[in-house]
Amino acid sequence: MKRDWLPLLLIPALMIGALPLIGSPASWVTLTVAGLAMGLMIFIMASGLTLTFGLMDVLNFGHGAFIAVGAFVAASVMLALAPWMTADSIWLNLAAIGPAVLAAMVVSGVLGLGFERIIVRPVYGQHLKQILVTTGGLIVAEQLLKVIWGPDQITLSRPTALRGAFLFGDVAIEKYRVLAVVVGLVVFAALALTLNRTRLGLLIRAGVENGEMVEALGYRIRRLFVGVFVVGSALAGLGGAMWGLYQETVTAAIGAQVAVLVFIVIIIGGLGSVGGCFVGALLVGLTANYIGFLAPKVALGSNILLMALVLLWRPQGLYPVAKR
Amino acid sequence: MAEPLLSLRGVQTNIGRYHILHGVEFDVAEGGLTMLLGRNGAGKTTTLRTIMGMWRAAAGEIRFDGRDITHMATPDIARLGIAYVPESMAIFADLTVQENLVLAARSGPPDQKRLDWIFARFEALKRFWTLPAGLLSGGQKQMLAVARAIIEPRRLLLIDEPTKGLAPAIIANMIDAFRELKDGESTLLVVEQNFVFARQLGDAVAVMDDGRVAHQGSMAAFAADSALQQHLLGLGMDTHQ
Numbered sequence: 001m002k003r004d005w006l007p008l009l010l011i012p013a014l015m016i017g018a019l020p021l022i023g024s025p026a027s028w029v030t031l032t033v034a035g036l037a038m039g040l041m042i043f044i045m046a047s048g049l050t051l052t053f054g055l056m057d058v059l060n061f062g063h064g065a066f067i068a069v070g071a072f073v074a075a076s077v078m079l080a081l082a083p084w085m086t087a088d089s090i091w092l093n094l095a096a097i098g099p100a101v102l103a104a105m106v107v108s109g110v111l112g113l114g115f116e117r118i119i120v121r122p123v124y125g126q127h128l129k130q131i132l133v134t135t136g137g138l139i140v141a142e143q144l145l146k147v148i149w150g151p152d153q154i155t156l157s158r159p160t161a162l163r164g165a166f167l168f169g170d171v172a173i174e175k176y177r178v179l180a181v182v183v184g185l186v187v188f189a190a191l192a193l194t195l196n197r198t199r200l201g202l203l204i205r206a207g208v209e210n211g212e213m214v215e216a217l218g219y220r221i222r223r224l225f226v227g228v229f230v231v232g233s234a235l236a237g238l239g240g241a242m243w244g245l246y247q248e249t250v251t252a253a254i255g256a257q258v259a260v261l262v263f264i265v266i267i268i269g270g271l272g273s274v275g276g277c278f279v280g281a282l283l284v285g286l287t288a289n290y291i292g293f294l295a296p297k298v299a300l301g302s303n304i305l306l307m308a309l310v311l312l313w314r315p316q317g318l319y320p321v322a323k324r
Numbered sequence: 325m326a327e328p329l330l331s332l333r334g335v336q337t338n339i340g341r342y343h344i345l346h347g348v349e350f351d352v353a354e355g356g357l358t359m360l361l362g363r364n365g366a367g368k369t370t371t372l373r374t375i376m377g378m379w380r381a382a383a384g385e386i387r388f389d390g391r392d393i394t395h396m397a398t399p400d401i402a403r404l405g406i407a408y409v410p411e412s413m414a415i416f417a418d419l420t421v422q423e424n425l426v427l428a429a430r431s432g433p434p435d436q437k438r439l440d441w442i443f444a445r446f447e448a449l450k451r452f453w454t455l456p457a458g459l460l461s462g463g464q465k466q467m468l469a470v471a472r473a474i475i476e477p478r479r480l481l482l483i484d485e486p487t488k489g490l491a492p493a494i495i496a497n498m499i500d501a502f503r504e505l506k507d508g509e510s511t512l513l514v515v516e517q518n519f520v521f522a523r524q525l526g527d528a529v530a531v532m533d534d535g536r537v538a539h540q541g542s543m544a545a546f547a548a549d550s551a552l553q554q555h556l557l558g559l560g561m562d563t564h565q
Binding site for chain 1: 376378397398399402403407408410414416417418419423426427428430458472
């Protein structure tokens, strides 16, 4: 197949285009790594959402709840293991982060299972009701987080091994951002391998395109959807945990705040497309960091502008999924 | 008399507020090919989709191999050995030809002998094996849609307008394939507008009109009765080309 490289080329084009505007190569490298890290964290949170929309046309505005729960659960575990977080041993740091991330994914995944059963399932095929009821779910979840963890923000410190930056001459690259890039790429590779090299992935790709026909071939698409929903929620939990450490604070509104970026990313990428979500996330991350540096006053609207430009060029997103 | 493989009794289907099927009744005998004919909008596609459970029957009963499948879910109906080729073909455009067929073969990797048999009839599928199905021509997509239904032996094939838009050479191959299938392992229920094709292949015929089956009988008798064709299909024989 003739691959559509054009959207992918936007990433290096954006990077190269930003270099003369930023001027200093050292600042450019720092901003680029920061943009990639931010983009990949958003990708982790958004990948499940785009697949659930593609599979069952479900508009889940409550996705931010899984992000927030992941952030809070991870924060609680890390605070409980604070001595390990502040230890000078990287192994002790990992021994604290590992269970925190795992707990965040498990709790968000289980929450996703319940959310699908109780909130999403009764409104299959009814977009307006989906928007209303999942937004309501997000509001309830936010209030419950305040009840459980209190209304104040939680301050998180990164583990000792992830504090500071790698220095290469004038260039400083935060260690945590490098980790975020590595984790994001691992998640992307795992998703790409699953989708392109396994029968399960084949089913998901076919289901995103035409779920009714997949059912006519004898496969139960709803079970598949529930599985994808749970995995997507767990990934949102992972992303929430990483985002909490990135911001070093966790509030009940963290999910709703990031969800805006998540929705921009899946719309830019093309609803249902994991590859598009990946490219869209990197574009959003890079744009936010470059514009934040060059013109801080317009930084807030930069991603909306990016989305508008992409949709003017490709109204179905960068990689539209062929729907029935 | 042997029990029919598929039997519909008083089947009614609504799509939204529209009442499409008004009590469809017909039988499909095992081992043959039954043609489902009728004017546009008579309810043929709705009948196939209702059998597959894609649209729910509001009333009536659908039995397959003696079993009531009226309220079964689509995947469970498919797992009984019923394959469906929709009029839209519904191939997975982003998947390769190979992936489309691998997905349709539920019990494991496609059998090579079976694949060779399909390739002998639909050679283009072999040629474009690794190409995304969305890049195939209309005729090739139709071949793939049919191949997907027959990649494994199925007891009943529901095929909606298989010759629509196809070149004569491909139609001839399709006739060969359907003939071998009905003489061998499968029973076919085919919706068709091309009466020449229908007459060549059909053993039995059911003609629908306004959401009901207005006539059921042998194809030979129907093909010989121009007046009945004129009455039920509204067109003379010479226009059914």
